Every structure is written in structure tokens, then in C-alpha cells.
Amino acid sequence: MTRVVAGKLFARGGARHPWLFDSAIDRIDGTPQVGDEVTVVGLNGRFMGYGLFNSSSRIRVRIYSWDEDRPLTEDFWRERVRFACQSRQRFLPPNTGDNASRLISSEADLLSGLTVDRYGDWLLAQLGSQALHPRLDLLISEVIAQTGAKGCWLRTEKGIRQAEGLPQIDGLLAGEAPPDVIPIVEHGLVYHVNLVDGQKTGFFLDQRENRRRAADFSFGRMLDLCCYSAGFGMNALKQGSVTSVIGIDTSKLAVENASQNVERNGFADQYEVRHGDAFEALTQFREESARFETIVLDPPKLVKNRATLDSGLKGYHSLNRMALDVLSPGGTLITCSCSGLVTHEMFRETLRDAAWQSGRDLRILEARGPSPDHPQSPQCPESDYLKCYIATA
Structure with missing residues (x-):
């Protein structure tokens, strides 16, 4: 696995900040491609984390694991998704009738570059990392397994696409396409949401x-x-x-x-x-x-x-x-x-x-x-x- 040596500027690594910028890299031992898993080490060779590489972004590496015994395997990604989805059951009050919430919140759920919202029976994903794109199908399949959602639509923001080198990939990721209008309930009020054309993430x-x-x-x-x-x-x-x-x-x-x-x-x-x-x-x-x-x-x-x-x-x-x-x-x-x-x-x-x-x-x-x-x-x-x-x- 390619080693990325973080320089002194990556002082935030000790606090487990997930972003390693290009300016904070001392050297790269190898020629990683976009989306490749890399090992981040300090100048002294000490292990810091496992991450995904992106030569198109100023955030060269997004770090997902700080445990040397936890490389970024398929089981690792599925476990992260399960934890995020299941924890939402504790965050939201039961029996309110509300049927829309965030399931994955990027860095806060240790899944930097991915957000997923649920609107009734459909999911809306936003991708903010080109390096994570090759694993997107795996991640979304686990979200669907956890929620029973009928389908997932993907949207990307223009500014993020430009910063990350992402292609225009908006569209259906999995399952059924969402209808033009999805009714959701929040605090007893009914809203109609359009996942395809709505502002930001629909709501x-x-x-x-x-x-x-x-x-x-x-x-x-x-x-x-x-x-x-x-x-x-x-x-x-x-x-x-x-x-x-x-x-x-x-x-x-x-x-x-x-x-x-x-x-x-x-x-x-x-x-x-x-x-x-x-x-x-x-x-x-x-x-x-x-x-x-x-x-x-x-x-x-x-x-x-x-x-x-x-x-x-x-x-x-x-x-x-x-x-x-x-x-x-x-x-x-x-x-x-x-x-x-x-x-x-x-x-x-x-x-x-x-x-x-x-x-x-x-x-x-x-x-x-x-x-x-x-x-x-x-x-x-x-x-x-x-x-x-x-x-x-």
C-alpha cells in the first residue's frame, strides 16, 4: 500500500482531523491513483491513519481509520454505515410521524465526503469526494439494507464537483427513481419535496x-x-x-x-x-x-x-x-x-x-x-x- 508522509503542517492529525491537504504532505512513496487506499504516516514513520487518495483535490487524502488494525475493507465500510443509520434511531423522537431525517452526515459520521438523507421511502445522497466514488455503490447498498428504502438518487454541487474533479454523475444510484413529489411530515406539517430539482438536498x-x-x-x-x-x-x-x-x-x-x-x-x-x-x-x-x-x-x-x-x-x-x-x-x-x-x-x-x-x-x-x-x-x-x-x- 502506498505511503503518504505527512509533514509538520499536519499537526491536526494528532486530533484526528480527516483532511490531509496537499500543502501538508512531505512526500508520497508511490504513485497512487484517485480512490486508492493509502497509509498516512508521520515524518518519523509512525502510523497515523488509512485514507483515500485524490490527486484532483487540495484535500489529497481523506482519512477514515486511525486504527492500524482496521484497514478500509468492505466490512469496515458496511460497519460505518450501520453505526450511522442505527444511531439515528436514538436521535429522533419516536412516534412523531416525522419521516425525513439525515442518516449519514459526512465527517461527523466518520464518512468524509458522503451525506445521505431519507425522505419517506427514498434516499438522497450527496457525494463530496471523488476518492469515495468507487465505493459509493457499496455504501448505498448498505444504507438501503438498513432502511428498506425503495431507491436512492444522487446529487452533487457544482462547486464541489469542480474542487474534487468529480464528473457530472447526478442520477439514480440504486432501486427505483423517486417520484416527482414526495410527501414528508415534520412536526405535524406536510411538505412536498422534489429530490431531483429541489434546492440543496431537497429540504x-x-x-x-x-x-x-x-x-x-x-x-x-x-x-x-x-x-x-x-x-x-x-x-x-x-x-x-x-x-x-x-x-x-x-x-x-x-x-x-x-x-x-x-x-x-x-x-x-x-x-x-x-x-x-x-x-x-x-x-x-x-x-x-x-x-x-x-x-x-x-x-x-x-x-x-x-x-x-x-x-x-x-x-x-x-x-x-x-x-x-x-x-x-x-x-x-x-x-x-x-x-x-x-x-x-x-x-x-x-x-x-x-x-x-x-x-x-x-x-x-x-x-x-x-x-x-x-x-x-x-x-x-x-x-x-x-x-x-x-x-x-
């Missing part, structure tokens, strides 16, 4: 518990910006904590889907869905002197890489500052960031500065992350990506 499952908890702090008129599926607003209406909701999204497909969700759950008279830009909408509301007792900000990822960190932080700052301008005194602000490169400290500083410029005293009531089926790994800080702050001003 933002990571916000499940945040949608429910945010309703406890919501009241009065709600503005639900970047509403996508209308989940935040509908949970608040279901609980009876708000009187009306205006939901806005820039995606026409999302607006159509949100409108249908609102209709099928019986909230058409209370939830108005509009197509538009969040920044433009806030500007218009400010000019009209409109005020809302509750505002939800759940924008798409504004920081996609380190080159866009500064501009993305400015975007979060502007969005929150403008929202505070139309938030009623004593109102509730539910503000989110799904940018992994934006740390909790950065996000808090952004909120602090936005509040200062708006002349508002902002108090954070709860700082929340993703739902329990989206665990985070302390060995991989990048997995701590979602921030959902419930605040008042």
Missing part, C-alpha cells in the same frame, strides 16, 4: 428543531425571509404564536413550493408568499415604515470559500442591520448562517456591529445549531456550520 432538514423552537419565541406579524419551504412561518402559525406571515424567497421554484405547502396545511389566509430579494424587500419595508414583531433570516450560504469570507460577512451584517430597522421594539429576531467558514464568534461580532449601527440593544436568547441527526465532530470544526440565533431587540 433543509438541519433546521427541523429550530423551526419548532423558534415558534416558542414568535409573536405578532412575522416576516419570513428566504422562506424556501415556509417552515418557520408555518410552525409559528400552527402553534398560534403569530397572527400573520409574509414569506419572501428569490427562487420562483421555492415560492411555488412554499405556496403549495401553505395551502395544503390550511394557512393560505394567514401566510402570504412573495417572490423577491430579501435586501430589496427590507429596503421597501423600511421606506414604508412597516414593522414586524418577528423576523426570520435564513439566507443561503453567503460564504462559499475563504475568498468570499469578507464579502459574505458584509452581507450578513447588512441583512441583520436592515432587519433590525423594521423589527418592532421588543421583537424577536431569528437569524441564521449556514456558512461553515463563519464561526460562532464571527457571527456574534456581525450581530453586535449590526445592532450598534441600528441603535438597537440586541440580546441573544438562544444560540442553536442543527438538529441532532446532523451531529458535529470536534475533530472537524468545519462540520459545525449552522448557526441559528434567537434574539430580541
Whole structure:
């Protein structure tokens, strides 16, 4: 087996970080091909881990095993999948009727580069590693064995494809193709999900518990910006904590889907869905002197890489500052960031500065992350990506 010698820059190896970057490699003893299993050792020759090689990515090696007695055999991969799927049974409350959840969460489940979500009887997989691609059929076959799912659809993000050298491989992986619409249930609300054309992975499952908890702090008129599926607003209406909701999204497909969700759950008279830009909408509301007792900000990822960190932080700052301008005194602000490169400290500083410029005293009531089926790994800080702050001003 090829040996990859990690240099001094791979100090994170001692903490079991799964990514070995090209800049942290001292030398490679051999000529591994994409997807080959390699042994990672330190400069002193000490074993560090077994991983998969990818010459097309800056992450040259993704490490999956830190045990010298556990090479990456078929049994190894199946055991990893079984553990991830079975552990979800403990994360999710029983007998709720909910039928959608994450089953595999990449680095947090020690399967770097793979996420798998379940929507009713179908699975949706996302592949973020070309090196893992040759083992994809094996991994998905075990997920199906564990869940009894009818089929699995694969989607890849354009940015990840480019970074990993992945071909355009979206399509049916196993079993039956999903129908155009899959009904799912979350907290007693029914949503229709399109796995083939939907945003991200079809539905933002990571916000499940945040949608429910945010309703406890919501009241009065709600503005639900970047509403996508209308989940935040509908949970608040279901609980009876708000009187009306205006939901806005820039995606026409999302607006159509949100409108249908609102209709099928019986909230058409209370939830108005509009197509538009969040920044433009806030500007218009400010000019009209409109005020809302509750505002939800759940924008798409504004920081996609380190080159866009500064501009993305400015975007979060502007969005929150403008929202505070139309938030009623004593109102509730539910503000989110799904940018992994934006740390909790950065996000808090952004909120602090936005509040200062708006002349508002902002108090954070709860700082929340993703739902329990989206665990985070302390060995991989990048997995701590979602921030959902419930605040008042």
C-alpha cells in the first residue's frame, strides 16, 4: 500500500482531523491513483491513519481509520454505515410521524465526503469526494439494507464537483427513481419535496428543531425571509404564536413550493408568499415604515470559500442591520448562517456591529445549531456550520 508522509503542517492529525491537504504532505512513496487506499504516516514513520487518495483535490487524502488494525475493507465500510443509520434511531423522537431525517452526515459520521438523507421511502445522497466514488455503490447498498428504502438518487454541487474533479454523475444510484413529489411530515406539517430539482438536498432538514423552537419565541406579524419551504412561518402559525406571515424567497421554484405547502396545511389566509430579494424587500419595508414583531433570516450560504469570507460577512451584517430597522421594539429576531467558514464568534461580532449601527440593544436568547441527526465532530470544526440565533431587540 502506498505511503503518504505527512509533514509538520499536519499537526491536526494528532486530533484526528480527516483532511490531509496537499500543502501538508512531505512526500508520497508511490504513485497512487484517485480512490486508492493509502497509509498516512508521520515524518518519523509512525502510523497515523488509512485514507483515500485524490490527486484532483487540495484535500489529497481523506482519512477514515486511525486504527492500524482496521484497514478500509468492505466490512469496515458496511460497519460505518450501520453505526450511522442505527444511531439515528436514538436521535429522533419516536412516534412523531416525522419521516425525513439525515442518516449519514459526512465527517461527523466518520464518512468524509458522503451525506445521505431519507425522505419517506427514498434516499438522497450527496457525494463530496471523488476518492469515495468507487465505493459509493457499496455504501448505498448498505444504507438501503438498513432502511428498506425503495431507491436512492444522487446529487452533487457544482462547486464541489469542480474542487474534487468529480464528473457530472447526478442520477439514480440504486432501486427505483423517486417520484416527482414526495410527501414528508415534520412536526405535524406536510411538505412536498422534489429530490431531483429541489434546492440543496431537497429540504433543509438541519433546521427541523429550530423551526419548532423558534415558534416558542414568535409573536405578532412575522416576516419570513428566504422562506424556501415556509417552515418557520408555518410552525409559528400552527402553534398560534403569530397572527400573520409574509414569506419572501428569490427562487420562483421555492415560492411555488412554499405556496403549495401553505395551502395544503390550511394557512393560505394567514401566510402570504412573495417572490423577491430579501435586501430589496427590507429596503421597501423600511421606506414604508412597516414593522414586524418577528423576523426570520435564513439566507443561503453567503460564504462559499475563504475568498468570499469578507464579502459574505458584509452581507450578513447588512441583512441583520436592515432587519433590525423594521423589527418592532421588543421583537424577536431569528437569524441564521449556514456558512461553515463563519464561526460562532464571527457571527456574534456581525450581530453586535449590526445592532450598534441600528441603535438597537440586541440580546441573544438562544444560540442553536442543527438538529441532532446532523451531529458535529470536534475533530472537524468545519462540520459545525449552522448557526441559528434567537434574539430580541
